[in-house]
Amino acid sequence: MEKEKVNSGSIVDLDVLKRLMRFVKPYKGRFFLLIFLTIALGVLAPLMPLLIQKTLDNHVAYGDYEGMVNMMMVLGGILFAQALVQYAHTYLSGWLGQYVIRDIRVQLYEHLVKLRLKFFDNTPIGRLVTRTISDVETLADVFSQGLAAMMGDLLQLIFILIIMFSSDWRLALISLSTLPILLISTYIFKEKIKVAFNDVRNAVANLNSFVQEHITGMSIVQIFGSEEREYEKFKEINREHKRANLKSVLYYSVYFPVAEIISAAGIGLLVWYGARGVIDEAVTGVTIGKLIAFIMYIQMFFRPIRMIADRFNTLQLGIVSSSRILKLLDNDEYIANTGSHAPDSIKGAVSFENVWFAYNNEDYVLKDINFKVKSGETLALVGATGAGKSSIINLLSRFYDINKGTIQVDGVDVKEYDLGSLRSKIGVVLQDVFLYSDTILYNITLGNESITEEEVMHAAELVGAKKFIERLPGGLHYNVMERGSTLSVGQRQLISFVRAMVYDPKILVLDEATSSVDTETEELIQNAIERMMKGRTAIVIAHRLSTIQKADKIIVLDKGEVKEEGNHTELIELGGYYTQLHKMQYKEIV
Known part of the structure; x- marks a missing residue:
């Protein structure tokens, strides 16, 4: 598994920040309110020491009880106002963060489902999960x-x-005399923790990818007895995650005590100098109230300095996550839905004219493919593995776009069709049936509430799946668990037939639908296929030639090229590729 490396972002990456702020635009009123509350907090907090100084020097020192009570009431009012503003600020910043990441996650998922399959062929799923969940969550912070x-x-x-400085510049300078040391230690901490945080993010992404891939492929791990080897790999990745986190813990455990000592040293110098000033107040002008106020100031001043490294790294992690999310959103590997042709129904005629296609650059897997299928006809594609059979059906549904040539449905280029309309007219049944961990009903309708249970059962009866569904506990509401693990291969295949049939497609695509089942199940599925193909254009991929002998037309593919074309009888008489394949399968049967 390729490990992901994430480089540290710049704290002042204005381009990323500018794009990130676009997501705030729908909530600009609340954002400006948040800025106002931030300013209010910045003003209110320093007022407390100033008012305490005035209370001590102007009222307490002179025994002015009434004046002291009045000042205490003012202090209480400001404290209450500060508490309200702090509450509103904390809640509003959290509210804004959650709404923004909700919008980003929705936009990100909407973008992901539009990307072409080539992107998912080359990108680990665990990495996409990290983008959609962890990286987006970081933006809330x-x-x-x-x-x-x-x-x-x-x-x-x-x-x-x-x-x-307006109160007493000498006390201010004494108070801030240790500030350079604190700033240097904060800078060192910021740089160290930045690297540690990036290591943590890398470790999380790699851990997500490894766990997702190996849990999904657990059957392979167990079949080949690789449990111990994969366990050791996991332990090593987990150790990297632990080391990265412990490194950040170490930096925190060193920095904050050091910052406290530096802060305490500043307060100590202030008390030493200020106490002498209080004794000789007539000369220095230092009062007990002013000294106490400055002690409060320095505590208030050093606290944000201590926290600023943490703030910077939070923001920097957000910039890194934002960059990765925006990079994914900028990915243009999607099928452009520029067509507007969306007929209510189609006849189902299909034609490929001089079609060339390559998954990567010009390494063509299909070379100058030409064929036509009339409405209601059945076309069978045969050939060795890698001949290009599956590529043809992927191109018909526009999961990929061709490099050269034209693909037409009812005489209209597939690029002129609205993508959703085109795919709704094509029913696809794949060899590897994917089922969600949900009910049979959901796996058939895929959450489409316009499809009723009666329509589902009618389609199930049509393909011969009704009896086995009714025997299951709960019938259509039986939970098939992840990937349909509680069903047999044949049952999963029949559910995929029902899923295709409820949309009543005019073009039916069957990709090696009987290649992984036993003879008895194959006969059941073959009967279902015959019912499904009635009145529909069908394109069938099959390794078992016995299942396609009734096809109107058979195309033999080899290394992306059409070698032979005709019906079963014509191709047998030709004595070429098809005849050789037929003899080989006949020998296997014998």
């Missing part, structure tokens, strides 16, 4: 603990500095 909190801290620092 950007709003609740990053941008708004940093703005509040910065404003508070500015107001405290203004008040301190």
Whole structure:
């Protein structure tokens, strides 16, 4: 498994921040209110020490009981206002963060479902889960603990500095004498924790990818007895995750005690100098109220400095996550739905004209493919593995776009069809049936509430699946568990037939639908297929030639090229590729 590496982002990546703010635009009223509350917090907090100074020096020192009571009432009012503003600020920043990440996650998922299959062929699912869940969740912290909190801290620092220097510049300089040491230690901590956080993000992404892939493929792990080997791999990835987290824990455990010592040293210097000033107040102008106020100022000043490294790294992680999310949103590997042709019904005629297709660059898997299927006819595609059979049906439904040539349905280029309309007219049954961990009803309708249970049971009766569904506990409401693990291969295949039939498609595509079942189940499925194909255009891929002998037309593919074309009798008489395949299967049967 390829491990993901994430480089640290820049804290001032204005392009990313600008694009991120677009998601805030629908809530700009609340965003501006949040900015106002941030400014209010920055102003209110430094007022408390100033008012305490005034109370002590102007009232307590002179025994002015009434004046002291009045000042205490003012202090209580400001404290109450500060509490209300802090509550509103915390709630609003969290509210804004949750609504923004909801919108981002919805947009991200909407984008993902439109991407072409080629993207998913080349991207680990676990990595996409990390993008959609963990990375988006990180953005909530950007709003609740990053941008708004940093703005509040910065404003508070500015107001405290203004008040301190306007009150007594000498005490201000003494108070801030240890600030350079704190700033240096904060910078070192910020750089160290930045690397540690990126290591943690890398470890989380790799852990998600490994767990998702190996739980999904657990049957392969157990079949080949790889439990111990995969267990050791998991332990190593988990150890990397632990090491990355412990490194960040170490930096925190060192930095915060150091910051406390530096802060305490500043307060100690202030008390030493201020106490001397109080004794000689007439000369220095230092009062007991001013000294206490400055002690409060320095505590208030150093707290945001200590937290600012954390804020920076929260914001930086958000920038990294934003960059990865925006990169995924910028991915243009999707099928452009530019067509507008959306007929209520189609006849089902299909034609491929000079079609060339490559999954990667010009490594063509289909080369100059030409064939026509009339409405109601059955076309069978045969050939060795890798001949290009599945690619043809993927192109018909526009899961991929061709490099050259034209594909038409009822004489209209498939690119001119509305994508949803086109795919609704084509019923696809794949060899590897995917079922969700949900009821049979959901797996057939895929949540489409316009399809009734009566319509589902009618389609089930049509393909011969009604009896086995009725025998299950709960019938249509039986939970098939993940990937349909509680059903047999044949039952899963029959459910996929019902799923295709409830939409009443005019074109039916069957991709090796009987290649993985026993003879008895194959006969049941073959009967279902014959019922399904009545009155429909059918394109069938089959390894077992016995299942396609009644097809109107058979195309033999080899290495992406059409080698032979005709019905079963014509191809046998031709004595070419098809005859050789027929003889080989006949020998296997004998």
